[in-house]
Amino acid sequence: MNTLSADSQFHRQLILVNGLLPAALLVFDGWRGSLGANPVEFVTRTTGVVALFFLLLALAVTPLRQLYGWTWLLKQRRLLGLYAFFYALAHLWTYILGDRGGQLSTIAADIARRPFITLGMLSFACMVPLALTSSQAMIKQLGPKRWRQLHRLTYVVAIGGVIHYAMIVKSDLTYPALFAMVLTLLLGYRLRQVWQRG
Numbered sequence: 001m002n003t004l005s006a007d008s009q010f011h012r013q014l015i016l017v018n019g020l021l022p023a024a025l026l027v028f029d030g031w032r033g034s035l036g037a038n039p040v041e042f043v044t045r046t047t048g049v050v051a052l053f054f055l056l057l058a059l060a061v062t063p064l065r066q067l068y069g070w071t072w073l074l075k076q077r078r079l080l081g082l083y084a085f086f087y088a089l090a091h092l093w094t095y096i097l098g099d100r101g102g103q104l105s106t107i108a109a110d111i112a113r114r115p116f117i118t119l120g121m122l123s124f125a126c127m128v129p130l131a132l133t134s135s136q137a138m139i140k141q142l143g144p145k146r147w148r149q150l151h152r153l154t155y156v157v158a159i160g161g162v163i164h165y166a167m168i169v170k171s172d173l174t175y176p177a178l179f180a181m182v183l184t185l186l187l188g189y190r191l192r193q194v195w196q197r198g
């Protein structure tokens with residue numbers, strides 16, 4: 001095994017362990033009964049924020065690689081994206097089972113009644129093709145150009161996720177504003193590249 005692959009494996013394990021930490025802490029807190037007065041809300045909110053965090057990390061890979069030469073990150077982008085999907089799925093699952101009691105009729109009514117839920121569902125729906133086409137085999141099957149075009153959907157999901165977050169917060173917009181700021185920087189970087197390439 002050469003040094004590079006040993007390094008890659010180390011980075012992978014680092015991200016694997018850190019990515020599982022929020023889930024492990026939620027399970028541990030649930031087990032000791034310390035998820036607060038409203039555990040469903042706590043889990044929904046935590047998984048939502050963690051999903052958005054991983055999404056932005058995955059989007060930051062290209063700029064960080066190009067600006068600082070962090071090429072090692074590129075090999076870990078898929079894992080970051082899959083963690084975003086994993087936490088978004090946990091978020092959706094907590095909403096379906098915890099918030100809505102698993103009743104499809106109330107979920108449909110909620111999607112129609114609350115715009116932030118509609119937006120959350122749409123953003124999640126856009127994540128599904130991204131997760132399904134994340135493997136090397138799918139990149140080969142679609143071809144790198146089409147795969148890259150499809151994966152620009154990640155920006156759509158992130159924009160949807162940030163707006164969804166901002167719509168929920170009633171008074172203090174600090175955290176959604178922070179996420180929005182980072183996303184604007186990432187989008188700005190990408191748009192500048194597109195513009196420079198003509």
Ligand code: HEM
Binds near residue numbers: 041088092119162165
């Ligand atoms: C799958 C469809 C989705 C549903 C049904 C949904 C539903 C919810 C609900 C019920 C809340 C809590 C609202 C409250 O406590 O008042 C919430 C919060 C949140 N969701 Fe979603 N969501 C969805 C998708 C997403 C996606 C795709 C993201 C990000 C990628 C996301 C990020 C967030 C964030 C950041 C919060 C706020 C956390 C906080 O208040 O600290 N959600 N969502």
